[in-house]
């Protein structure tokens with residue numbers, strides 16, 4: 001296959017059409033059924049994806065279970081070396097993967113999709129270096145006994161992933177799982193099955209067959225059988241709270257460990273002394289406006305001190321208005337589309353609800369693209385709601401779209417209790433130059449990931465995960481690999 005062809009995302013989508021990747025081979029669904037993969041910018045059908053069901057799941061899990069036995073015997077450092085090699089090859093395919101994920105998700109290539117592809121490659125490089133860091137402990141329990149713990153692979157890991165950052169969120173599951181000696185079966189998100197399949201294809205040029213399998217299909221027909229499969233020994237799930245509960249219940253029936261990365265309603269807390277330009281930049285990146293707000297860490301509640309509230313709102317609206325909405329594959333585009341018609345309708349319902357909420361002010365930003373080829377595309381204008389109070393539905397429920405709520409505050413204690421006043425606890429940011437103020441907020445915020453004066457996305461080296469209904473367990477980091485992708489065996493050798 002020529003490089004040129006692979007840089008054409010439509011041709012690549014057509015080549016990958018209708019395939020799972022099981023046991024090192026691109027294969028169709030056992031039933032022969034497929035479903036449409038749609039480009040949300042034009043609504044054209046770009047490929048088919050196999051309609052995976054229990055039989056496809058079994059085939060992938062059996063392959064993974066067989067491969068895992070020999071994979072676990074490969075020295076950890078060598079497994080790491082192979083994962084690093086995957087990272088190196090994926091880096092060579094950044095452009096191709098970026099274009100493919102832009103085509104299927106509608107995320108703009110320059111601001112989002114290409115960035116995801118390069119961070120993806122970096123996550124493999126990071127984990128590839130950690131093979132030799134999988135270590136246990138020795139415990140001075142009794143001088144006549146040698147007592148230690150050994151981290152061992154768990155077995156077959158089932159990974160269920162979402163559509164918003166499909167390649168990166170998959171990498172944060174499978175890179176540590178594989179380095180730790182597990183094999184994996186990934187169930188891709190039905191809205192975005194292609195780029196992750198291409199990642200799997202590239203990685204399967206390096207890994208033994210069966211170590212990394214990927215199947216596509218819908219949640220109840222394909223995700224649920226993966227969770228309940230008796231040979232799946234660990235589930236790692238990223239998605240909605242409601243599905244997360246189902247996954248956790250099914251894992252509890254089998255008594256297998258589960259990691260859940262769920263939703264968020266992350267507060268961005270802005271003090272009166274904050275540097276306004278920096279804060280506005282942080283609000284643009286934090287709310288992921290260039291990703292149409294489709295992020296679980298989106299800064300969807302902005303608590304702004306009354307002294308700088310008006311100036312902040314004015315600048316934020318001006319900045320969002322300056323972003324260009326258009327064809328995701330166009331280099332000039334900042335903002336692409338919403339992922340699917342269903343999600344588009346959901347977000348629109350929230351916008352309508354907001355407009356009908358007494359007191360709320362809807363600042364509708366930006367312009368829809370005027371290109372007639374994009375007339376059916378799922379483009380949605382960002383809305384910055386002001387004059388909001390934390391008890392309003394828009395401030396309590398995860399919208400997963402380009403809708404943020406600005407809440408003016410004056411009393412610190414009231415604001416902080418409101419910032420903590422949702423079911424979620426994924427991320428939070430604090431904006432001030434006063435370290436004492438920042439430290440107090442850092443310690444009291446109910447969130448798994450707190451940043452001051454910046455709004456970075458998840459980093460491979462740092463533990464990431466929420467509290468409250470935002471999830472269970474951490475992803476990313478060495479610690480999360482050992483804690484969530486190995487099982488600890490305690491060994492006592494009596495030396496007498």
Ligand code: ADP
Pocket residue numbers: 160161162187188189190217218219220222223224227238239240241243244246247
């Ligand atoms: P979203 O609404 O963002 O799509 P979901 O939680 O529905 O979030 O989907 C996240 C992932 O979970 C997707 O891959 C989806 O197919 C999968 N999924 C949905 N329902 C189930 C289920 N009952 N069991 C297992 N996986 C599921």
